[in-house]
């Protein structure tokens with residue numbers, strides 16, 4: 001299968017139907033992913049990005065249905081992470097005359113990954129261009145979206161933006177355009193991708209979108225390096241601006257980890273109170289809930305409540321991992337509180353509060369702890385807290 005994303009520009013990537021965790025950490029890819037590479041056919045031939053290690057021959061075979069792969073003149077590496085650079089050695093072996101084009105940081109990354117291979121490397125920065133014939137490759141550096149080396153390639157003659165990881169989704173499908181699949185599915189995967197990968201860089205996302213708008217670039221199509229291509233680019237640009245600016249719904253995410261069920265009882269009482277105020281709420285137990293799905297659900301929720309029972313005078317380990325993850329992701333514009341049961345003294349709640357604070361969550365005043373099991377009065381207090389928290393979330 002191959003696909004023309006614009007005149008004489010073809011998707012020649014690979015579909016990874018099987019991958020279920022990405023990059024070796026706990027970002028789950030329930031629906032697989034794709035590694036998108038794009039072939040630009042002109043007087044000169046350019047390949048923009050490659051595919052993950054292990055998919056190189058599949059990509060070269062796909063290129064071979066369009067042109068002789070030995071004809072590649074330029075190999076653009078928008079980003080050095082291995083899911084896009086993994087097949088560079090195979091391409092450079094096939095077309096050793098090709099110039100490898102990357103950012104300054106990209107050159108460093110590629111040298112550190114692959115050593116000195118004697119490749120002919122051309123370093124480019126924002127505004128630099130390479131003329132292929134009718135078409136031009138124009139480069140826009142995009143540091144920390146999401147690595148220091150990241151850059152975008154823009155082809156003005158067809159108003160096509162190739163932004164690598166930005167605007168991507170982990171979604172393996174036989175379709176290649178976002179408008180060909182269910183909108184909730186593709187935007188849901190784009191949101192999960194944003195929350196788990198790009199959330200910490202939200203201020204840079206806003207700056208980059210504004211910079212591109214100032215450049216006055218017409219953009220008809222955005223073809224990222226994962227998932228589907230956007231033929232309605234405003235849809236994903238506006239979603240990115242909303243997420244980056246902390247746009248959220250009056251909704252609450254409750255996450256907890258329990259040993260003997262008491263913290264679960266508190267969580268359910270909180271949920272009851274929130275629901276009584278007519279506010280939407282999601283409840284997740286750790287570790288049986290998927291952490292990256294919880295993070296995705298939190299993206300557009302205003303409130304977060306986290307709870308844990310106590311082990312070794314601290315929170316349980318899955319909650320510790322969740323909060324550590326959250327601290328790194330720096331969610332925007334959330335209010336929250338911590339809760340839990342304890343046996344004989346606990347640092348769990350203050351430690352959870354500290355992690356929430358470090359994540360940038362604004363803490364509301366709360367007294368949400370029970371010794372061993374919560375009694376009826378305490379449960380009533382938690383329901384009332386849930387109501388009060390829901391009202392605060394609505395007022396935001």
Ligand code: FEO
Nearest residue numbers: 079081083084165
């Ligand atoms: Fe899809 Fe940063 O690699």
